[in-house]
Amino acid sequence: MCVTPDQVREGPWRFYFPNGYLQREGYYVQGRKSGAFRSWNIQGIKTSEGMYKRDRRFGVWREWSRDGVLLNETPYVASDIHGYRYFFYENGNKSAEFYYIRGSLINRQEFPPPGVKRAHSDIPFVSEVKPETHPR
Numbered sequence: 001m002c003v004t005p006d007q008v009r010e011g012p013w014r015f016y017f018p019n020g021y022l023q024r025e026g027y028y029v030q031g032r033k034s035g036a037f038r039s040w041n042i043q044g045i046k047t048s049e050g051m052y053k054r055d056r057r058f059g060v061w062r063e064w065s066r067d068g069v070l071l072n073e074t075p076y077v078a079s080d081i082h083g084y085r086y087f088f089y090e091n092g093n094k095s096a097e098f099y100y101i102r103g104s105l106i107n108r109q110e111f112p113p114p115g116v117k118r119a120h121s122d123i124p125f126v127s128e129v130k131p132e133t134h135p136r
Contacts, residue, residue: 017042026052041066050076065090077102089114 008031015024021044026037033052041047045068050061057076064070069090075083080103087096091114098108 009028010030012027013025014022017023019042021042022040023042024037024039026033027035032055034054036049036051038049039047043066045066046064047066048061048063050057051059056079058078059076061074061076062070063072063074070088070092072085072087074081074085077083081100082102083100085098085100086094087098089095093114094111095113096108096110099106
């Protein structure tokens with residue numbers, strides 16, 4: 001890790017816990033986050049990973065529990081959530097999906113826990129979207 005004479009972060013950066021385990025790592029170009037960024041908990045289990053491009057999130061970001069169970073996957077475009085965001089139960093089954101367009105929630109659907117049948121009355125929530133703004 002280095003800092004330019006102008007105090008700008010440049011190159012790979014790594015931060016460690018007192019026990020020596022890696023806490024966070026990423027890469028900077030001219031002071032801006034660029035490329036893969038990851039973080040771990042104090043036991044060394046990955047808790048998040050994603051990509052930056054010119055200090056803005058893009059691509060799919062993933063977060064895990066402190067036990068290493070995948071919690072969610074969130075797609076980004078220019079730091080806005082864009083596309084389907086998924087949440088998961090501990091067994092890996094999908095618990096919910098949210099659909100975003102440029103950071104605005106368009107609709108969401110929740111799924112019953114494992115072993116629970118979906119009731120006929122379970123209708124997904126749909127936010128009010130003006131017809132002229134909703135893509136067809």
